[in-house]
Amino acid sequence: MSRRPPPMPPLLPGYEYERLLGSGRFSDVFLYRQPCPHRRVAVKVLLSSVLEDSAGQPLVSDATVLAQLSTHPSIVTIHQAEVSEERCPHFVMEYCARPHYGLRFRAERITVAEALSVGVQIAGAVESGHRSGILHRDITPANILVTDDRRPVLSDFGISIATSPGREAEGSGSVSILWSPPEFFTGVPRVDARSDVFSLASTVYSLLAGRTPFEHPGGRNSAADLIHRTATDPLAPLTRPDVPDELQRALSRAMAKDPAGRYDTALAFGRSLQQVELALSLPVTQMEVLDDRASGDAGTQDDELSRHTRIREVAAVDPTPGLSRERDGSRLDPYAGVAAALGPSAPSAAGSVASAPTRTELSTRADGVATALRPAARDASSASADRVEAYAHRQLPAAPTYPAARTPPWPLVALAAVLVVVLGVGTALVVRHITRPEPEQRATVAVNDPAKAQDPPDAPRSVAVAALPALEGSGDTDRATISWDAPENVGEGDYYQVRWKDLPADYSEHSGWVTVKGRVSTTRSTPPGVSNPCLEVRTVSPGGSRSAAVSTCLGEG
Incomplete structure (x- = not known):
């Protein structure tokens, strides 16, 4: 099949085009530079063939939902979604410069710990999309990007299928057959959330195997061969000695031929991966789930796992530029982050210095809002001078008087001193003899050694x-x-x-x-x-x- 010609980058006000990053089945991705704020962004331009869904509504109309999902830590951030002057729908997204997992899984040996962590985090992202009524349907290693701080993030939610009533999710001929479930290739494709579970498990399998699940190294791997194996061949077990059987079983269940045999949700699959982390004594990866209902699903499972699953409410985000709404003053405190003014100091025990009132200053910002500051301090030099002056003129107490001492009789004093010394030495010898322990009764434990x-x-x-x-x-x-x-x-x-x-x-x-x-x-x-x-x-x-x-x-x- 011939490749389509290189696309032309759209003209976007406020962005400077740099280069083409890549082209896929649904979109082209370009690298732009944004002068203010200064950053590089990836611009994904949707092709005309995927602009309309089965209901005839533009997929870009889901931009609000996609922007809400992009607040998830494991979903690529969408900064903007609009249609350019050339009638070109596009998403402006964060640019992830590190190699994505589509490049890494064939070139390097990814550890079991990393594969599990990636699977758990992306499971939270997929579950969040499902709870917002969106299937991803194209989860692949290449769609798991890596941010500058080395976090995995899922991309391409912008070409997802809505799963709300009235917009039936159907399969598509333009899917990644290497990681797609069998139901994608039936006469009447019927896909649901369990189809994404299959694709996510296939992706985790690929990270560990260094190949796709039904690929035969050195054999025939045409599209027809791969589709046939996906529908009929059992999943080959991973041959790595460091892959535990618990993980093998989790992947086998998630990739069952019949959707009824799979995990019902991405959340359940993510928890099965967390169970493997527990079995391997690995740190359990946190799984984030966005839900506009803010449900308490995290507490219905094993307590150990619920501590590592956070379900939080979806943040309201408006991705459309130039349409910012008035902020509700009750939700935004104009004095947030400003120290409160201090009132007069309480009287001290002496009741003198602390009784003076404390002066509080107000400064005015450029927008006219008065900002309360801390009490103004007294001039340091004048305060020090007052303390020195008070100390220099303080009244000292009168010196005590004693009666005149008489000269003692020295012979008697000397005799008394000798008697005291003799009695003291004798008493010490007697006490030492009485209280000395027997040698075999001495303690030998080193008290400084707790072990x-x-x-x-x-x-x-x-x-x-x-x-x-x-x-x-x-x-x-x-x-x-x-x-x-x-x-x-x-x-x-x-x-x-x-x-x-x-x-x-x-x-x-x-x-x-x-x-x-x-x-x-x-x-x-x-x-x-x-x-x-x-x-x-x-x-x-x-x-x-x-x-x-x-x-x-x-x-x-």
Whole structure:
């Protein structure tokens, strides 16, 4: 198929054209420079073929909803949406100069932690779009951009399909077949929120695999082949040893052939990825969801996950330039951020200096609004002079008078001093002899060492290890779940450490202690090539004291 000729950039007042960034199926993207405020922006110009939806209404009419969504931290920011003088609908968006994931996933090995974090954040963005009545329908690695502060943001909501009643969401021939669900290619395409869940899971799969889900490296990968595999072939398990089975199962469910077998919402899929983060003892990624109802969905799931899911109300945004509304004075405090005026100081205990009134000054801004300032301070030099003068002329108390002392009889004084010394030395020797402890009774504990001064914690109980079941179509099992019961007298702040034991010297990667806090189970990679490996678990107190280690082996019992 021949490529269309390079597009002409539109003339946009207030923007200076620099270069073409790229062309896609739905739009062309140009780089412009905005002199005021000074910044570079990306301008996405929609093609005429996608300007009308099935109801005959311009898609750019959804600009208000899109601008509201762009307040989401994981959705690319839309600064402006309008039609140029050349009748060219376009969006002015933030420019993300870092390489997007469409370039990165084939060129580098993306870690499991990064793929999970990206999936959780973008799931919040997709869920926010769904709650605003918009399907994305083109979630791909190339549509996940990276901001200057390295945050993933989802782009191309501007070409989304409205999902409100009366505007039926239908499939399109212009979709990314590499990440699209099977229902996109049926005779009568019927797509919904679960279609976006499939595409998001396909994108996470690609970040980990370095290829698209149904691509055969070195084989035939025509459009017809890929569509057929998407509809019929089972999802091949990821072969990376660092990908846990929990993640394999989450991706398999999200990419089920039948939409009824998938997660119902992007929020549910994002929470399944957070569960994998918990299982791997990774920091749980925050998931932001915008909802004009500000519902409490975050609290209906597991408490651990609800702490990392924030559902907040949609901010009202007007993306149309030149149509700013009058601000409600009740919602904007003109004195916000200005220190309140201080009143007169309270009288001091002495009742003298503090009784003077404090003068408060007012300054007037250029707009005529009086701004209250803090009390004006007295002149520093005059205040210091007053204090010096008062100190110099203060009245000193009269010196005390004592009767004249008589000369003591020195012989008697000397004799008394000798007696006092003799009695003092004798008393000290007697007391020392009486109170001296026996040598074997001396304390030997170093009080400055808290680890030695406290009793060791109790050891964990009922330690067990079990191999995780292999995914369908997977040849081997290389991970195991370790579980145990907490000690009866577990202390506040106690945690656990787990490690494989009795391994060869070159297995240092598997033989180190791994800390587990707040849980009594963990999932670990089994040492490759070791038959029925053994492990040990111990309890550790906050002060560093450790219990005896409890051992077990894979395959016991």
